[in-house]
Amino acid sequence: MSNASMSNFSFASMAAQLNEEQGISFQDKSETWNNAEDVKAVVEALNKQSTVHYLNLDGNTLGVEAAKAIGQALHKHPEFRKALWKNLFTRRLKDEIPLALEHLGAGLIAAGAKLTVLDLSDNALGPNGMTGLEKFLRSPVCYSLQELYLNNCGLGPEGGRMLSIALIDLHKNAKEAGTPLQLRVFVAGRNRLENAGAKALSKTFKVLQTLEEITIPQNSIYHVGVAALASSFKQNPHLRILNMNDNTLGVRGAAKIAEVFEHTPLLREINFGDCLLKTDxxxxxxxxxxxxxxxxxxxxxxxxxxxxxxxxxxxxxxxxxxxxxxxxxxxxxxxxxxxxxxxxxxxxxxxxxxxxxxxxxxxxxxxxxxxxxxDDNVTPDNSDDDEASDDQDDDDDQDDDEEYDPNDTTEEVDEDDDEAYVTTNAYTTKLFNDSNCNKAPNNFDMTIKNGNKSPAEACTPEKFCLSQRPCTLQQFDSLEANNKLEAFHNIINLFSEDNHLLLLIFTTLKCGHLAQTSPAALELAISLYQATFDYAIKTEQESRVLDYYLIQLGLLRSEERFKSEYNLKSCRYALREAIKKESFANDNIKNTFKTFLDQLDV
Missing domain, CATH: 3.80.10.10 (Ribonuclease Inhibitor)
Structure with missing residues (x-):
């Protein structure tokens, strides 16, 4: 090796050594530290080692006097940057934890340390523990904080509110000091934050706007809290990890989160498992x-x-x-x-x-x-008006003075009525997709989007089948086809698989919509009901199609409430006539329909 190569190698090694983290670890020692004597080994290590970037105390239990001794030893380490203090207060009284945290924080404040990582996960902090952490979180020590881990800390809604205020103050203080906060990772799963805590944290996320990971699983957050969080996620375009596993979004919450994805193109991990998203x-x-x-x-x-x-x-x-x-x-x-x-x-x-x-x-x-x-199989939420909550804007000061409501944890149950329960438009929009319609002419896509908007305009079989809305009797009578059933099938057969099936179903409903006022429409509806189930039986989708019809006809409750534009009584009338036909489907389908229809007569 030449002298030049040796020189380059030496400089590279020195640079690597300078960047390498040095620290002290007492992880998983299962020590019980009550006083200064008990924690002597930790203090000696801090005094002996000149450079301490991190201190890992995970898996021990720390008392107040022991924390004070460690805090004093930390005075000598302005280079300190990672406080790895998870699972540190097992079996400690609730009034011990805030005092111990104050001593540890005071040590770092006195040292002038610049913390990048704070991990206090698996400690029963609660709101009481937060009182020992608030001052520290607002201090210059945390102006450089990049990662905050508070998983399984029992914060509750009030602790979440306290944390939110402290972080907003930290952001303000850091900005005024000329060192803007760049918090990237926020982890606070299993904290029973509920809707009130989620709303509080949403205000923090809107202020920060630098987050790359938000992990808040198992927090009993329902769609009201989800809506608030969703509005704040949009303000963090660099998000790479979003984890709300095991909260209760429901369809409404899912719709709000789906809106977030347009604003967060860098997402690498999305975890909404066990969130009751439902099909919609x-x-x-x-x-x-x-x-x-x-x-x-x-x-x-x-x-x-x-x-x-x-x-x-x-x-x-x-x-x-x-x-x-x-x-x-x-x-x-x-x-x-x-x-x-x-x-x-x-x-x-x-x-x-x-x-x-x-x-x-x-x-x-x-x-x-x-x-x-x-979607309403949850306990009632008495805290907020759902519509107002779902329509939250991005005003950071909205509800700043809102008091914590301990009942603000669940969704409001809708009252039963005669409205139909149907799947959302996202379903039909998704399935009417050009990729499955290779035979369809190019102008079909515009027809699907625009529907039939002009009642006075003559209706074509193409417009009738592809419109997303029911047609009037005048439009039906003006159909430009000698054999309407054949014309409808010619359009429907241009599509395949789910698109074909959906066109059959909705063309049937459009004819059923007029069945009580038009014998011709009734005859077509009967034939199309039959054709739909012929196709369903052929493709082994009887149960799927049966359920879908029951939902569309308002006979079976679905995931999201929606007022149908179809005359459901007329559509049901056509179905009653169809199942009278001996050739219709099979006995199982007939009897199922008859059971649901008979319930309306009781």
Whole structure:
């Protein structure tokens, strides 16, 4: 090796040594430190070692006097930057914890340290513990804070509010000092934050705008709190990890989170497993994630009461994500046949290996028994007006003086009425997709989007089938076709798979809409009901189509409340006439329809 090479090598080694972290670890020693004598080994290590970048005390239990001794030893270490103090107060009284935290924080404040990582996870802080942390969090020591870990700290709504205020003050103080806060990682799972705590933290996230990871699973947050958080997530465009596993989004919460994805194109990990998204929530997510998000590596939507339709739509949404390595849909309501179809569909994708095993899927019927079809199967939320909460704007000062309501934890239950319960527009928009309609002429896409907006304009079979809204009797009578049934089938047959099926269903409903006022429309509705179930039986989708019709006709409660534009009484009338036909479907389908229809007469 030449002298020049040796020289370069030496300088490189020195640079590596300067950047290498040096610290002290007493991790998992299971020590009980009550006083200065008990913690003598830690203090000696701090006094002996000239450079201490981190101190790991994880897995021990620290008392007040012992914390004071460690704090004093920390005075000598302005280079200190990582406080790894998780699981440090086991069996300690609640009045000991804030005092111990004050002593540790005071030591770093006196040293003039510049902290980058603070980990206090797995400590029973609660609001009481936060009183010992607030001053420290506002101090210059935390102006450089990049990662904050408060997982499983029992903060509760009040502790969440206290944390929020402290971090907002920290941001203000750091900015005024000319060293803007650059917090990147925020972890606060298993803290029972509930809606009130979530709303408080949403204000903090709006102020920070630098977060790359937000991990807040298992916090009993419902759609009201989710809506507040969603508005704040949008203000953090550099988000790479978003984890709200095991909170209760429901369909409304899912819709709010789906809006976030447009504003966070750098997302690599998305975890909303066990969030009760339901099928409609899956549609919202799929539609939002299909475009862009090419950096996505993990998508966890397991255990969400998503049925087969939602699973397929999600597969379509992720098929062009080249970096996807984990795609979890396990524990949803696909049934055996649906699971096989999803696996088969995913197998066609280049990222097929990302799909995790579907070992714990349940049938759609089991999902319904467990409340999978009811977005309101939660305890009432008495804290806020839902509409006002869902429509929160980005005003950072909104509700600043709002008091914590201990009942603010759950969703409001809707009152029953005669409204239909249908899937959201995201479903039909997603399935009417050009990729499955290779035979369709180019102008079909515009017809789908615009529908039939001019009542006076003559209606064509194409417009009738592809419009998303029912037609008037005048439009029906003006149809430019000698054989309307044949004309409808000519349009529908241009589409395949789910698009074909949806066109059959909605063309049937459009005819059923007019069945009580037009014998011709009634005859067409009967024929189309028959054609739909012929197709369903042929493709082994009887249960799926049966349930979908029951939902569209307002006979079976679905995930999201929606006022149908169709005359449901007229559509049901056509169905009653259809099931009288001997050739209609099979006895199981007939009897099921008859059971639901008879309930209306009771």
């Amino acid at each position: 929530g899956a549609y919202h997510f799929a539609e939002a994630l299909e475009q862009n998000h090419e950096q996505l590596e993990l998508l966890d939507l397991g255990f969400n009461d998503i049925n087969y339709d939602g699973g397929l739509v999600l597969v379509t949404a992720v098929q062009h994500k080249p970096k996807l390595r984990v795609f979890n849909l396990d524990g949803n309501c696909f049934g055996q046949h649906g699971s096989e179809q999803i696996v088969a569909q995913m197998a066609k994708c280049k990222n097929a290996a990302a799909l995790q095993s579907l070992d714990e899927v349940v049938s759609e019927e089991e999902g319904e028994e467990n409340g999978a079809d009811n």
